[in-house]
Amino acid sequence: MSGNAETVAWSSQEGAAALAAPDFAEKRRAFDGRILLGFLLPIAIALLWEAAVYFGLSQGRLIPPPSRILATLEALAKTGELWAHSWMTLWRVLTGFAIGAVAGIVLGTLSGSSRTIRQFLDPTLQALRAIPSIAWVPLFILWLGIFEASKVALIAVGVFFPVYLGIAGAILSLDRKLVEVGHVFRLSRLQLARRILLPAVLPEAVIALRxxxxxxxxxxxxxxxxxxxxxxxxxLVDGQQMGKPDQIVAAIIAFALLGKIADSLLVVASMPLVRWQDTVRERL
Structure with missing residues (x-):
């Protein structure tokens, strides 16, 4: 009797594994297909522009063809300049992002959680948000000098405001019924924040961080x-001053690639936090 039960259990496990394996493989193929699909547009534009220059439809002087841009990137990579400049840019962005994101999360949480703090704090921050970024440059140079501190401070200011708005807006837009459910189950304030409010805010928080x-x-x-x-x-500045459009476009492409990689890593890191979501995006 027990042998039959073990056989049935084993068969059930095998059946479940057989059903799960194709599902996983199908999801993997769909994921790979979406990645490849994302490359089609830039590759098509690059090929069209290369063909236009090759057939004489454009001189390619102000906007170089992809072959020249790739050659410039290769030359910069071989000399090590590309890696050194990319690392310095990435270090500045990540440092400024860490400072601005932490400040935005803290003040956004306080502003969204307390009407008194919001009325006291939000008008000033909204006025500061309207100041163009370039207007901060002379002030930061005067305060912090020309070196790294002023650059990181400017980046932190740029990061702060979308994070602050996203966190405060996410808290203010929470469904009141969620809080009432927590009160029904007699959750403490800490339990309410950890088990209900934080998971509900996380999706919007990830968008704000991005x-x-x-x-x-x-x-x-x-x-x-x-x-x-x-x-x-x-x-970019060096390419403009020296009249090197291929270097300018190469730097722009490096910016795009670096930004895309950083954004993708942030999305991957946040996936375990929002895995519970059952949204339309997950099914399309």
Whole structure:
């Protein structure tokens, strides 16, 4: 009798594994297909532009063909300049992102959780948010000097505001019924925050962090215009001053790749936190 039960259990496990394996393989193929699909548009644009220059439809002087840009990237990589400038830009962005994100999360949480703090704090921050980023440059140089501190501070300012708005908005837009459910089950404030409020806010928080990271890469360009001797922004300025459009476009492509890699890593790191979601995006 027990042997029959073990046989049935073993058969059930084998059947479940057989059903799970194709499902996993299908998801893996779909994931690989989505990655390949994302490369189609830039590759198509590059091929079309290369063909236009090759057949004489454009001189390719101001916007070089992809072959020249790739040659420039290869030359910069061989000399080590590309890696040194990319690392310096990445270090500035990550440092500024860490400072701005922490400040945005803390103040956004306080502003979203307390009406008194929001009424006291939010008007000033909204007024500061309207100041153009370039307007902070002379003030930061005066306060912090021309070196790294002023550049990191400018990036942190750029990161702070989208994170602050995203966190505060996520808390303020929470469904009141979620809080009432917590009260019904007699959860303490700490339990309510950990088991209900935090999971509900996390998806919007991830979007806010991604927006902040994207602005961090935008602000680092302005930061590296502040007398920097290293960084991808320096490559842009050097290419403009020396009349090298291929170097300018190569630096722009390096910015795009670096930003995309950083954003993808942030998304992957946040996946375990929002795995519980059952959204339309997961099914499309």
């Amino acid at each position: 927006s902040g990271l994207g602005l961090g890469f935008m602000f680092v360009v302005a930061a590296e215009f502040m007398g920097a001797s290293e960084g991808l922004g320096y490559l």
